[in-house]
Amino acid sequence: MIRGLPEAFLRGLEDFPEDALFEGNADEVAALGRDASGRRGEAFVGPVVAPRDAEGVAALLSLATRTGTRIVPVGGRTGLSGGAAAEPGEVVLSLHRMNRILSFDEVGRLLTVQPAVTTQAIQEAAKEHGYFYPVDFASRGSSQIGGNIATNAGGIKVLRYGLTRNWVAGLKVVTATGQLLDLNRGLVKNATGYDLRHLFIGSEGTLGVIVEATLQLTDPPRQxxxxxxxxxxxxxxxxxxxxxxxxxxxxxxxxxxxxxxxxxxxxxxxxxxxxxxxxxxxxxxxxxxxxxxxxxxxxxxxxxxxxxxxxxxxxxxxxxxxxxxxxxxSLAQYRPYKNDIAVRVGDVPAFLERINILFEREYPRFEVVWFGHIGDGNLHVSVLPPPGWSREAFEEECERVTHKLGELLAEFGGSISAEHGIGLLKRPYLHYTRSSAEVELMRQMKRVFDPAGILNPGKLFAS
Ligand SMILES: Cc1cc2nc3c(=O)[nH]c(=O)nc-3n(C[C@H](O)[C@H](O)[C@H](O)COP(=O)(O)OP(=O)(O)OC[C@H]3O[C@@H](n4cnc5c(N)ncnc54)[C@H](O)[C@@H]3O)c2cc1C
CATH class of the missing domain: 3.30.70.2190 (Alpha-Beta Plaits)
Known part of the structure; x- marks a missing residue:
C-alpha cells in the first residue's frame, strides 16, 4: 500500500488524526486514483488522505513538500484528460469530506462552499435562494466545484453565461508549501495588482488545492x-x-x-x-x-x-x-479516443471542412462520432476502436492523427483542449496551442507556488 513513498512522509503521517486516511478496500482505493478519461495505468494502491478542513490540507501539503512526496488532488473524478489519475508512489488527496455549503450572502448573491460540493448541489442551493448558478453539464451530479474550478469547466450554457471562471468571486487555496491564500473575498471590484484567483482557475491542481470557493449567482432565466x-x-x-x-x-x-x-x-x-x-x-x-x-x-x-x-x-x-x-x-463502453478542440466561432465552417477532409483521409476504418458546443466553437470528436484492433495499436494510431489535428489547429489559432484540460492525455499536444515562451513561463510559475514539484506532477507539462 505504501510502495515507493518516502519514509519521512510515512513517519510524518503518523502525527495526523487517525481518520485522516481513507480506509477503503483495494477497489475503492484504486477507483480514487482513476478519473473518467478511460486512462488505464498501473492501478493506484494508496494511500488516500481525506482531510476535513483547510488546515488538514495545509498539513499534508507542507509535509509532502518537506519530504518530496507526490500529491494528486482529486474531486469528483469526472475529468476526461487524466488530470486526477494517480499512480503507485503517489498520494491521493481526496476532498470528499469537505462537502458543505458554508454561507449565502443575499445582498451580494454570493454562495460560499467547500470544494467537494457537487455542481448540481450548487445549482440546487442557488435555486432555493431564488437565484441561478449557470455552469452546467452532464456530469453535474458527480463533478465537484473544486474540480470545476481547477479545469475552468465549460458545458452547455457557455454561449450565454461563460465558463466557470466568470462565476468565481473568491477562492481559498492552499499552495504546495502549505500556505493558505484568501483571494478576492467576493469583491466585485479589486484593482490591486495581479489577480491570483485567476491563476488557480484552470491550473489543474498543479499550483495549489482549492479549499473554498465563493460563487456569484445570477437571476434565473425566463422559461x-x-x-x-x-x-x-x-x-x-x-x-x-x-x-x-x-x-x-x-x-x-x-x-x-x-x-x-x-x-x-x-x-x-x-x-x-x-x-x-x-x-x-x-x-x-x-x-x-x-x-x-x-x-x-x-x-x-x-x-x-x-x-x-x-x-x-x-x-x-x-x-x-x-x-x-x-x-x-452512451460511448463510454467503447473507451473512445476523445478530442475536445476549439476554434474561433467565426472559423467553424472553414475548420469543419478541413477537419472533415483530415479525418476521412486518416481514419478511413474508424467510427468517428461528432458532437459538441458548436456555439462556442467547441467540438468533441470521439473515435471508436474498430473490432480486432489492440488497444495499444488503436491509441497509437489516434495519437498519430492527433498530431495532424494539432497542426491544423495551430493553423487556425485554435485549442487542443477547449474545456477538459491537458492533464496527462493531451500533454504531448500542448505546444500546438501554447508557445514555448508561454509554457516556460507556466513552468516558472509552477516553481513559485510548488518549489518541490509535488503537486500533480507530470500533469499539464512534464515535470
Ligand atoms: C458525461 C460527462 C460530461 C462532461 N461534460 C463536460 C462539459 O460539458 N464541459 C466540461 O467542461 N467538462 C465536462 N466534463 C468533464 C468534467 O466533468 C469536468 O472537467 C469537471 O469540471 C471535473 O470536475 P471533477 O470534480 O470531477 O474533477 P476531477 O476529475 O476529480 O479533477 C479534475 C482536475 O482538477 C483537479 N482538482 C480536483 N479538485 C481540486 C481541488 N479541490 N483543488 C485543486 N485541484 C483540484 C484534479 O487534480 C484534476 O487535475 C464531462 C465529463 C463527463 C463524464
Whole structure:
C-alpha cells in the first residue's frame, strides 16, 4: 500500500488524526486514483488522505513538500484528460469530506462552499435562494466545484453565461508549501495588482488545492424552450446558428451527428422525428414559440434545415436534451479516443471542412462520432476502436492523427483542449496551442507556488 513513498512522509503521517486516511478496500482505493478519461495505468494502491478542513490540507501539503512526496488532488473524478489519475508512489488527496455549503450572502448573491460540493448541489442551493448558478453539464451530479474550478469547466450554457471562471468571486487555496491564500473575498471590484484567483482557475491542481470557493449567482432565466433541428450538411450549422441567434435569446446551441444519435438511441433515448438527416443541432432559448416557429420555417425555406421539433413542456425539453447529454455516457463502453478542440466561432465552417477532409483521409476504418458546443466553437470528436484492433495499436494510431489535428489547429489559432484540460492525455499536444515562451513561463510559475514539484506532477507539462 505504501510502495515507493518516502519514509519521512510515512513517519510524518503518523502525527495526523487517525481518520485522516481513507480506509477503503483495494477497489475503492484504486477507483480514487482513476478519473473518467478511460486512462488505464498501473492501478493506484494508496494511500488516500481525506482531510476535513483547510488546515488538514495545509498539513499534508507542507509535509509532502518537506519530504518530496507526490500529491494528486482529486474531486469528483469526472475529468476526461487524466488530470486526477494517480499512480503507485503517489498520494491521493481526496476532498470528499469537505462537502458543505458554508454561507449565502443575499445582498451580494454570493454562495460560499467547500470544494467537494457537487455542481448540481450548487445549482440546487442557488435555486432555493431564488437565484441561478449557470455552469452546467452532464456530469453535474458527480463533478465537484473544486474540480470545476481547477479545469475552468465549460458545458452547455457557455454561449450565454461563460465558463466557470466568470462565476468565481473568491477562492481559498492552499499552495504546495502549505500556505493558505484568501483571494478576492467576493469583491466585485479589486484593482490591486495581479489577480491570483485567476491563476488557480484552470491550473489543474498543479499550483495549489482549492479549499473554498465563493460563487456569484445570477437571476434565473425566463422559461426555456428547446428545439432540435435536422440538417443535411455541416455547412448549414453555422448559418442556422447565426439565424437563431439573431432572433432568439439563446442559452445553448449544441451539435451532434447521426452516428452520435444512433448511440444515444441505443442507450434508450427517443428519436426526435421520423426522418434521418446526417446532422442535428439543439438550441435552448428563452421561450418564444411564435418566433422560433418563424425562424424554423425560414431555415427550411432556405434549404438549411430539413426537419425539426419544438418542446411543448419541461418533460419534452428534458427528453430532447437527453439526445445531446447522453452521448458521452452512451460511448463510454467503447473507451473512445476523445478530442475536445476549439476554434474561433467565426472559423467553424472553414475548420469543419478541413477537419472533415483530415479525418476521412486518416481514419478511413474508424467510427468517428461528432458532437459538441458548436456555439462556442467547441467540438468533441470521439473515435471508436474498430473490432480486432489492440488497444495499444488503436491509441497509437489516434495519437498519430492527433498530431495532424494539432497542426491544423495551430493553423487556425485554435485549442487542443477547449474545456477538459491537458492533464496527462493531451500533454504531448500542448505546444500546438501554447508557445514555448508561454509554457516556460507556466513552468516558472509552477516553481513559485510548488518549489518541490509535488503537486500533480507530470500533469499539464512534464515535470
Ligand atoms: C458525461 C460527462 C460530461 C462532461 N461534460 C463536460 C462539459 O460539458 N464541459 C466540461 O467542461 N467538462 C465536462 N466534463 C468533464 C468534467 O466533468 C469536468 O472537467 C469537471 O469540471 C471535473 O470536475 P471533477 O470534480 O470531477 O474533477 P476531477 O476529475 O476529480 O479533477 C479534475 C482536475 O482538477 C483537479 N482538482 C480536483 N479538485 C481540486 C481541488 N479541490 N483543488 C485543486 N485541484 C483540484 C484534479 O487534480 C484534476 O487535475 C464531462 C465529463 C463527463 C463524464
Amino acid at each position: 426555456q424552450q428547446v428545439m432540435v433541428l435536422g440538417l443535411e450538411s455541416l455547412d448549414a450549422i453555422v448559418e442556422v446558428f447565426s439565424s437563431l441567434r439573431r432572433g432568439l435569446m439563446l442559452s445553448a446551441f449544441e451539435f451532434f451527428s447521426s452516428i452520435a444519435l444512433r448511440h444515444v438511441l441505443a442507450a434508450g433515448a427517443r428519436k426526435p422525428f421520423d426522418s434521418d438527416p446526417p446532422y442535428y443541432v439543439l438550441a435552448e432559448f428563452d421561450e418564444d414559440e411564435a418566433k422560433a416557429e418563424s425562424l424554423f420555417e425560414a431555415c427550411v425555406s432556405q434549404g438549411l434545415v430539413c426537419d425539426g421539433v419544438l418542446s411543448q413542456s419541461g418533460g419534452q425539453a428534458a427528453a430532447l436534451w437527453r439526445l445531446r447529454e447522453g452521448i458521452t455516457e
